[in-house]
Amino acid sequence: MNYTPYLILALAFIVALYFIFRKKKLVVVSLSRADKQLLTNNVDFYIRLDGNKKTLFEQKVSDFLASTKIEGVGLEITQLDRLLVASSAVIPIFGFADWNYKNLSNVVLYPDTFNQDFQFKEGDRNIMGMVGNGFMNGQMILSLAALRHGFSKSAGKENTAIHEFVHLLDKSxxxxxxxxxxxxxxxxxxxxxxxxxxxxxxxxxxxxxxxxxxxxxxxxxxxxxxxxxxxxxxxxxxxxxxxxxxxxxxxxxxxx
Known part of the structure; x- marks a missing residue:
């Protein structure tokens, strides 16, 4: 009996499984001098850290940006916006040696508040941030206006993005x-x-x-x-x- 066709099929099956289940290699890019200056200008938590902890914060921000897709809907996002999202993620988990948001793959930024149907142009809109469930599981939606306000001098005790990342920690x-x-x-x-x-x-x-x-x-x-x-x-x-x-x-x- 000729086993060659079966061996070819088995090999093809193994190769297919490899491509299906292989882990995507993360490309971690160190923060540039300009990135670090943006953090210094906008993130008080980062400013309060000493030298070694600043370096650790920068590394965690880089790791988050490598593993999580950040995209805008109806807007163009800037490098500062990406850094603010990453900082919001890192701040609550900064005290943990090894933490990954396994329940998050995407952060979607809307221009402003939105509603339960994810509409941001019409009707009543009062949601500034949301951790997705069901078909939206693994995604977070944030108002860009709320994200930026949370790191402004007038934010007081509020930071919407940190709020949502704490929900993710709670959900873990x-x-x-x-x-x-x-x-x-x-x-x-x-x-x-x-x-x-x-x-x-x-x-x-x-x-x-x-x-x-x-x-x-x-x-x-x-x-x-x-x-x-x-x-x-x-x-x-x-x-x-x-x-x-x-x-x-x-x-x-x-x-x-």
Missing amino acids: DGATDGVPENLMAHEYTLPWVKMMHEEMERIKDDKSDINPYAITNQAEFFAVVSEYFFEQPELLKDKHPELYQRLSKTFGQKLV
């Missing part, structure tokens, strides 16, 4: 519920839930300076207070020391 354990079990030791989860709900009650009673959007649910509370933590850590530590300490341990970062 399988549930977007405000309890990031991949980042938090089990014995701290119940005290964290208790702390969240106590603060949510204070927000409802107008006895807290945390954005009222935090009372929407636990996931939004975690994302909102994380914005506060990264944008104004000194103020958070002063007004909410327990929240600051818990977030500091969760993210592995002492900012003040």
Whole structure:
């Protein structure tokens, strides 16, 4: 019996599997001097880092840009926009030695706010950022206007892009519920839930300076207070020391 045709078919099958399942090699390009200057001019978190940590931040930004596609819809994005998206991704995970956003492949930038149907030109539009689910799984949509505002001097405690990347961290354990079990030791989860709900009650009673959007649910509370933590850590530590300490341990970062 002539086995040659079967061997050829088997070889062809193996080759096909190789091309289907091979991992795409990432091409990581180091940040240019101009890129670093853009970070210096626009990202306060980066400015506060010392020399070695600045280098680490730059490396993580480069890695993110190599692994994640960033594209605009109805607009042209600049290198600064790409760096701001990458910085938003790196800031929450900067305290972790080895973290990849396995649940993200694309970040899509819209000119401004959009609605649940992803429309940004007509009707009621009040969404500034969204982590995709279902057929949109693996994608994040951000308002370019909100992205840029989050890194402006007038942003205060808010940063929409950081907010959305915190949702991704929260989602990494399988549930977007405000309890990031991949980042938090089990014995701290119940005290964290208790702390969240106590603060949510204070927000409802107008006895807290945390954005009222935090009372929407636990996931939004975690994302909102994380914005506060990264944008104004000194103020958070002063007004909410327990929240600051818990977030500091969760993210592995002492900012003040």
